[in-house]
Amino acid sequence: MxxxxxxxxxxxxxxxxxxxxxxxxxxxxxxxxxxxxxxxxxxxxxxxxxxxxxxxxxxxxxxxxxxxxxxxxxxxxxxxxxxxxxxxxxxxxxxxxxxxxxxxxxxxxxxxxxxxxxxxxxxxxxxxxxxxxxxxxxxxxxxxxxxxxxxxxxxxxxxxxxxxPSKTPDLEMVSLTEEEMIALSPKDGLIVIAGATGSGKSTSMAAVTRSHLESVDRPVKIVDIQAPIEYTYRDVTDKLAGSSSVIGQSEVGRHIGSFAIGVHSALRRKPHIINVGEARDFETISASLEACLTGHLVYTTTHAGSVSDAIRRLLTTFPGNERESRAYDLISGLRFLMVQHLLPRADKIGRIPVREYLRFTDRVRERLLGAPITDWPLIVGDEVSNEQPNKTPEDMRLSLKDVTSDYYDKGYITRADMLLLSRQKEASDSQPIEKD
Known part of the structure; x- marks a missing residue:
């Protein structure tokens, strides 16, 4: 052996x-x-x-x-x-x-x-x-x-x-800082973790869920809706000490018919947190918005290459006759949007998470609500990339350009991978909002 x-x-x-x-x-x-x-x-x-x-x-x-x-x-x-x-x-x-x-x-x-x-x-x-x-x-x-x-x-x-992994990841394993975890843990609202397939979205979401389960000061009831269930959290819940948190997991196609049905069911189960494995259609996003606007904290994932691209994709999901009203619901409920990529490490074997994110503060929301919906991806991209002269202490942003430049200077990633990710971001950000 x-x-x-x-x-x-x-x-x-x-x-x-x-x-x-x-x-x-x-x-x-x-x-x-x-x-x-x-x-x-x-x-x-x-x-x-x-x-x-x-x-x-x-x-x-x-x-x-x-x-x-x-x-x-x-x-x-x-x-x-x-x-x-x-x-x-x-x-x-x-x-x-x-x-x-x-x-x-x-x-x-x-x-x-x-x-x-x-x-x-x-x-x-x-x-x-x-x-x-x-x-x-x-x-x-x-x-x-x-x-x-x-x-x-x-x-x-x-x-x-x-x-x-047999072990549920923790914040250290996914390289999330305490400051980022605070931003990812508002009292209510919508948190979106985006990225391509295989970018580690589900892994980061699992680490955040684990942090909530292990919290002694703020025990929570979590409804977790996945397709399929990836992390069972058994290694966490079997060893909980001092926390009375609980999680109930449902698998689409096995326990429930769809993500949207799971969210509507969750609203009748008095949870503090609802995890929606993927927001990939109008029904799921609408149900998630309903949940977050009625006082729940909702986490979900979607496919996108940047924060600007994620906003565009979410807006495009809404049909033309409902886009404006749903867009306002989205911005009212959205608290934090993070996009994640995994790049090969240049200094050792493995990959490193590269993230771009934006906290949607009242100042950011006011700027968006004062502009046409078609301009929102550009405004969000500007918020992520540029230092705003009228920033507030609550503002929080990180651009792919900043983090990849830092990682390249430290020898974590190659110049080729840094430039490739930059070109991919430019291509995704240049896409217009599709007309219905």
Whole structure:
């Protein structure tokens, strides 16, 4: 057994684990090992001996080997070699492609039903979670997306698996300061954490949620609505000392029909905080605004490249005949908007969060409400980038330009990555508000 496995306390498959949960270690896990990627060949072969026909044990071995090697995501496509993304770089994880039937075998296993292929053939996108049992009652969880793609026979599938940390992140792990946490914790209103897929939005949101749960001075009831549930917070709630906070989690597609339904349900459950996994449609954003304007603190995420881009995307979600009234609700309820990127570190292995944010104070709101809605993204961009002569003590802003320049000077990131992010920001900020 490898030293890495010993450290993780992984025992051979079939061995009974802790009596309190009476679970067995998932078969195939004991063969997992950490792999050192080959940066030149872009390979990180996760199976020591690759079989002519992949079994479920082989799949589990590959998956746990990827996790132990530092992979954030594993992509499996019909008739392609599986890929593992390690510290932002894609590596081929096997020597040969996996056939469509082998990928279908994996799909049935992780989805938990033979109807997975039928669902995908019916043009349904599947979002769910998958778990591997480790020793001592521990679990390795994954967020999974399965989507139909064009394959050799026309009906392929792509499975993307995001490895979720077994430990709920804290503020230090996500590099959030005490001052930033204060800004992220108003009494009520809307907090938006934005970024691209894989930028760590959910991780930062989980760290903020953990901070609330651990607060002794201000115990809270949290309603957490996700699709799927990524962090269970069991490691936090099982060890709460002195805090009477509580969290109730619901998964879209399993416990509730949609984010909007979950928010409306939350309003009848007397929570202090409502977490909305993603604000991606008009119904969800409208329900979130209703919740924050009735005295609740609402956290949500969305896709955006900058604070200005996030405002534009949120405004564009509203239909033309309701845009003006909903826009005023948005600015009335919005308290803090933070956009996050992850860049490769130049000084060591890993990635570093790069953030841009703006606190929406009364002064900022007055400036926005005195201008046409179409000018709001430009005004917000100006607020983030420039020092205002009439700033108040409550004003708080940080621009991507400032933070990337600082990180480059300190040797944390390369000049190429700094300039690439700058060009991406310029491209997203130049987009107009779409007309209905």
């Amino acid at each position: 490898s030293e890495a496995l010993k450290k993780m306390n992984i025992k051979p498959a079939g061995v009974q684990v802790a009596a309190d949960n009476n679970r067995r270690v998932s078969s195939g896990v004991m063969e997992a090992r950490a792999v050192k990627p080959d940066p030149e060949g872009r390979t990180a072969y996760m199976l020591e001996k690759e079989p002519t026909r992949v079994t479920l044990d082989d799949f589990r071995t590959l998956l746990m080997s990827a996790v132990m090697s530092g992979a954030s995501d594993v992509t499996i496509q019909s008739d392609q070699q599986p890929r593992a993304e390690i510290h932002g770089t894609l590596y081929r994880a096997t020597r040969r492609p996996w056939s469509a039937s082998e990928v279908d075998l994996v799909l049935v296993e992780i989805y938990g039903g033979a109807n997975a292929r039928t669902e995908i053939n019916g043009q349904r996108v599947l979002d769910f979670s998958y778990e591997l049992n480790l020793a001592g009652g521990d679990k390795q969880r994954f967020r999974v997306n399965a989507t139909g793609i064009f394959g050799r026979d026309g009906a392929g599938v792509e499975i993307t698996m995001r490895a979720l």
